[in-house]
Amino acid sequence: MIIFKRLCSVVPILCFGLASVFGGDDLGDGIGDLFEQRAQSVVAIEYFIQSEIDRSPVDTIGLVVNEKGLIVINESSVPNWLPPDQFKDFKVFLPGEGGDGYGAVFLGTDHVTGWNYLRVEEKLWPHLVPISSFETASPVMGQKLWGIGILDQNFDYEAYFLDGRMAMMQKVPLKVGFSESLLASPGCPVFDFKGRFVGWAGNPVTRERILLSEGRQSRVGFRPIRESGAFLYADEFFQNINRVPSNPAGDPRPWIGIAGMQPIDRKVAKFIGLSEQGAVVVSTILEGSPAEASNLKSRDIIVAVDGENLPKFRPDSIVQSYFERQVLLKKPGEMLTLDVVRGENQKHIEIAVGEHPKPLKKARRKYLENLGLTVREFVVYDAIRNRVPHTDAPGVIAQFVKPNSPVHAAGLQLMDWIKEIDGNAVTSYETGLDQLSAIENDDSRKEFVLLIDRNNQTSVLRVKLH
Amino acid sequence: MLNKFNRGSTTHKVSFPLMRPLVTSLLVGLIFSAQSIEAKSRAFDKLLDAVVRIDVSEATFAGGSKRTIRGIGSGVIMTKEGHILTNAHVVSPKAEEISITLANLERVNARLLGWDHWTDLALLQIDLEAVAKRKLKFSVARFGDSCRLSPGQTVYAVGTPNGLSRTVTKGIISNNNRYFEASSQIHGHETGYFNTWLQTDAAINPGNSGGPLVTEEGRVIGINTRGYLGANNLGFAVPSTTAQSVMAALLEKDEIVRSYIGLKFSPLRDLEDFYNLEINTGMLISGVDPGSPADKAGLRPGDIVLALNGEKVDGRFPEQLPPLQNKIAQLPVGSSISLKVKRNGDIVKAEAQTERLESRVGEQWAFEDWGLSVQRVSRAIAREQKLPTDDGVLVIGTQTAFPADEAGLRRGDIILLANREPIQTLDQLKEIYKGYQADPKEVLLEAQRFHQVSFYVLKP
Numbered sequence: 001m002i003i004f005k006r007l008c009s010v011v012p013i014l015c016f017g018l019a020s021v022f023g024g025d026d027l028g029d030g031i032g033d034l035f036e037q038r039a040q041s042v043v044a045i046e047y048f049i050q051s052e053i054d055r056s057p058v059d060t061i062g063l064v065v066n067e068k069g070l071i072v073i074n075e076s077s078v079p080n081w082l083p084p085d086q087f088k089d090f091k092v093f094l095p096g097e098g099g100d101g102y103g104a105v106f107l108g109t110d111h112v113t114g115w116n117y118l119r120v121e122e123k124l125w126p127h128l129v130p131i132s133s134f135e136t137a138s139p140v141m142g143q144k145l146w147g148i149g150i151l152d153q154n155f156d157y158e159a160y161f162l163d164g165r166m167a168m169m170q171k172v173p174l175k176v177g178f179s180e181s182l183l184a185s186p187g188c189p190v191f192d193f194k195g196r197f198v199g200w201a202g203n204p205v206t207r208e209r210i211l212l213s214e215g216r217q218s219r220v221g222f223r224p225i226r227e228s229g230a231f232l233y234a235d236e237f238f239q240n241i242n243r244v245p246s247n248p249a250g251d252p253r254p255w256i257g258i259a260g261m262q263p264i265d266r267k268v269a270k271f272i273g274l275s276e277q278g279a280v281v282v283s284t285i286l287e288g289s290p291a292e293a294s295n296l297k298s299r300d301i302i303v304a305v306d307g308e309n310l311p312k313f314r315p316d317s318i319v320q321s322y323f324e325r326q327v328l329l330k331k332p333g334e335m336l337t338l339d340v341v342r343g344e345n346q347k348h349i350e351i352a353v354g355e356h357p358k359p360l361k362k363a364r365r366k367y368l369e370n371l372g373l374t375v376r377e378f379v380v381y382d383a384i385r386n387r388v389p390h391t392d393a394p395g396v397i398a399q400f401v402k403p404n405s406p407v408h409a410a411g412l413q414l415m416d417w418i419k420e421i422d423g424n425a426v427t428s429y430e431t432g433l434d435q436l437s438a439i440e441n442d443d444s445r446k447e448f449v450l451l452i453d454r455n456n457q458t459s460v461l462r463v464k465l466h
Numbered sequence: 467m468l469n470k471f472n473r474g475s476t477t478h479k480v481s482f483p484l485m486r487p488l489v490t491s492l493l494v495g496l497i498f499s500a501q502s503i504e505a506k507s508r509a510f511d512k513l514l515d516a517v518v519r520i521d522v523s524e525a526t527f528a529g530g531s532k533r534t535i536r537g538i539g540s541g542v543i544m545t546k547e548g549h550i551l552t553n554a555h556v557v558s559p560k561a562e563e564i565s566i567t568l569a570n571l572e573r574v575n576a577r578l579l580g581w582d583h584w585t586d587l588a589l590l591q592i593d594l595e596a597v598a599k600r601k602l603k604f605s606v607a608r609f610g611d612s613c614r615l616s617p618g619q620t621v622y623a624v625g626t627p628n629g630l631s632r633t634v635t636k637g638i639i640s641n642n643n644r645y646f647e648a649s650s651q652i653h654g655h656e657t658g659y660f661n662t663w664l665q666t667d668a669a670i671n672p673g674n675s676g677g678p679l680v681t682e683e684g685r686v687i688g689i690n691t692r693g694y695l696g697a698n699n700l701g702f703a704v705p706s707t708t709a710q711s712v713m714a715a716l717l718e719k720d721e722i723v724r725s726y727i728g729l730k731f732s733p734l735r736d737l738e739d740f741y742n743l744e745i746n747t748g749m750l751i752s753g754v755d756p757g758s759p760a761d762k763a764g765l766r767p768g769d770i771v772l773a774l775n776g777e778k779v780d781g782r783f784p785e786q787l788p789p790l791q792n793k794i795a796q797l798p799v800g801s802s803i804s805l806k807v808k809r810n811g812d813i814v815k816a817e818a819q820t821e822r823l824e825s826r827v828g829e830q831w832a833f834e835d836w837g838l839s840v841q842r843v844s845r846a847i848a849r850e851q852k853l854p855t856d857d858g859v860l861v862i863g864t865q866t867a868f869p870a871d872e873a874g875l876r877r878g879d880i881i882l883l884a885n886r887e888p889i890q891t892l893d894q895l896k897e898i899y900k901g902y903q904a905d906p907k908e909v910l911l912e913a914q915r916f917h918q919v920s921f922y923v924l925k926p
Binding site: 424462 | 732740752754768809810811850852873886908910912914916918920921
């Protein structure tokens with residue numbers, strides 16, 4: 001039944017694709033060959049996300065980067081907050097081929113772009129064509145472009161043809177082109193009609209529509225699932241593609257220790273005499289951070305990085321991503337200079353970039369099956385969320401609460417901060433885990449008591465054991 | 467403790483020997499009953515003449531401007547001087563006009579004398595000049611004793627449900643000691659920390675609020691306050707013991723000053739064994755407000771209170787908590803309170819100085835030219851949001867297409883600076899606004915939303 005439904009939804013797309021191939025005059029001869037060759041730079045990928053009690057399948061699309069089987073997947077296809085050991089059984093499929101697929105190894109996520117990398121097993125390498133083997137070009141306004149779409153698993157990830165015209169370019173902050181129609185599946189390449197690589201399709205934009213139903217109308221946004229009209233420019237793609245992490249958990253991440261950055265909107269910028277450039281205001285300076293050591297203050301308005309004024313973007317909020325990117329491009333130990341406006345004064349601040357304290361995905365965690373609970377180490381993210389200094393925050397976090405388990409029945413919720421167990425303060429991840437493991441393994445225990453903090457409110461939970 | 471199903475002392479106070487012949491007893495019973503019904507109806511009629519309908523026009527600041535909203539409630543006249551007891555959620559200090567409809571269908575204005583959202587009670591007084599000039603008559607109701615009620619006893623609710631004046635509904639006391647966790651609010655003001663409720667199945671609908679719950683003799687034993695919407699006959703009244711003491715206090719002063727130490731309590735339930743406590747002792751501290759007197763005194767969530775000021779504490783059940791909370795609230799502000807608590811098997815003594823209980827809702831105001839309504843940041847909000855101080859002004863509403871809305875300010879933002887001057891109080895922002903009204907020029911505001919700083923320009 002499900003397969004039948006999917007068929008129905010896919011047939012119109014197929015028809016549209018076929019009509020494009022056979023109906024247009026300007027496609028010229030030989031587009032079929034261009035398509036066949038270029039479709040070999042695209043692969044479909046399947047893997048599982050393993051959780052405490054189940055596994056959920058994910059399918060996505062990858063682009064072949066080089067002849068050594070390196071494949072890049074876009075940022076939204078792999079959750080970057082989960083530890084990489086929860087990603088299981090990566091399989092790579094050639095479009096339209098079917099079969100059991102080829103094994104692949106997850107190489108990690110780049111912290112600047114968010115792109116994910118895989119290496120597929122060697123026997124597939126000869127069948128892949130790296131995207132770098134094609135010429136590249138920069139699209140011009142109104143130019144006709146085409147791209148590759150990929151059907152779902154029921155069609156063995158068959159590749160199909162899509163086309164459209166270049167409609168607009170925006171810096172967000174990297175250059176992204178937008179076509180007036182759907183041009184490629186997210187993760188697939190986009191070409192011009194000479195077969196030159198012009199961009200890498202990203203996630204589709206939401207389009208506004210009016211929904212009319214029985215005389216009533218409402219505004220709705222809709223977003224296609226398997227096709228997109230937005231693509232990253234080829235030159236930006238190649239400038240960033242070589243940031244392959246050295247290990248699946250990721251490379252040391254640069255950090256200056258600020259949180260809550262907000263863009264200055266254009267009305268405010270004009271008022272404070274910054275209308276020719278972008279600016280961001282810093283909300284929180286974390287204790288013990290490089291930013292604090294360099295005397296950056298909350299409410300400082302950052303106007304320049306390393307002597308270069310922040311550019312203006314549309315919408316204003318892009319300047320924030322631009323600034324974050326400038327910090328992430330540094331290496332721990334390098335210097336970052338900032339020009340800031342503080343009240344009526346301008347200040348020049350030099351920060352020695354540090355290394356990010358343990359990120360969420362590297363936090364230690366353990367599933368205690370009898371209690372129905374995964375406890376996780378307290379990390380800087382939790383400190384920001386709970387408004388406490390990250391340098392002084394004992395306790396553990398409830399990372400997972402199993403439905404109908406003893407802790408669930410006691411009212412424990414996801415992300416609750418466990419501060420005391422049976423009246424004993426949790427002073428570190430180890431002490432918290434030791435205490436809970438002892439309870440987990442003690443069959444004679446009938447109950448225990450947790451003191452938790454949730455949204456700045458504490459409560460005492462009594463957990464009854466079976 | 468309770469006489470179950472003591473169905474009203476008047477109708478059934480038939481004290482003849484049980485061994486009398488059946489016929490005689492029936493006869494006597496009937497005669498006796500007829501007499502008491504007559505007596506009861508006179509008292510009951512008098513009560514009905516003391517119940518009033520209240521029409522209120524009230525200012526609201528929610529949408530970025532000051533607007534007037536109208537509401538209908540009930541009340542009961544409790545003194546010859548025309549003092550009316552009603553709910554705090556019927557008449558608040560934001561009321562601009564209070565109109566009373568007496569039982570004889572005469573209308574007269576009233577003013578608010580005192581307001582106590584913590585118990586959801588308000589005290590009004592009828593315009594006595596108008597009463598004298600127009601020779602208006604009303605009767606006065608009398609309090610009964612809510613402590614002597616028993617479940618099953620017949621009671622009546624009188625009021626103006628859905629605008630239907632002088633509606634009497636009948637029911638019984640379903641529970642005489644109902645506890646609610648303090649989840650309900652009156653325009654954002656806290657309520658229900660210091661009392662339990664009388665639960666009745668007498669039909670209570672919107673508009674009944676502020677009207678009396680009475681016995682068959684017409685004695686006021688509660689002020690009808692709440693009901694479950696969509697449920698069948700689950701109504702709740704503030705008991706007369708609470709109403710009587712609040713009324714006495716509000717006759718003296720327009721508000722009730724209470725003490726606060728910053729502790730949240732939970733019932734201990736059957737955790738006595740777990741904590742190895744003496745029987746029938748203890749109350750669990752489930753929360754300590756950061757920066758509060760209890761916090762400064764070193765009290766921590768998870769501590770078990772054994773004694774307050776040397777007096778043993780029993781807070782095992784939820785309905786035992788409000789009286790204990792009230793005990794702390796009744797202390798004079800600034801007085802010291804000693805607590806004996808159990809922590810991990812040790813007995814710890816703590817001494818805290820009470821401070822004045824303050825609502826989380828600060829003074830409200832609307833800057834109409836900006837389309838911006840605000841309230842002062844209260845101590846409670848500052849503590850809840852972990853703000854370093856209670857400086858600043860909280861946005862509670864903006865009006866579409868007005869300068870504040872256009873600038874991007876939203877409900878929940880906390881304004882901290884205006885034209886680079888710190889805004890500590892509402893008055894400081896009022897000054898800036900005055901300057902703007904005299905000479906409309908752009909104003910730069912700095913505000914915080916979830917601890918994120920942003921700037922906004924209000925353009926004329």
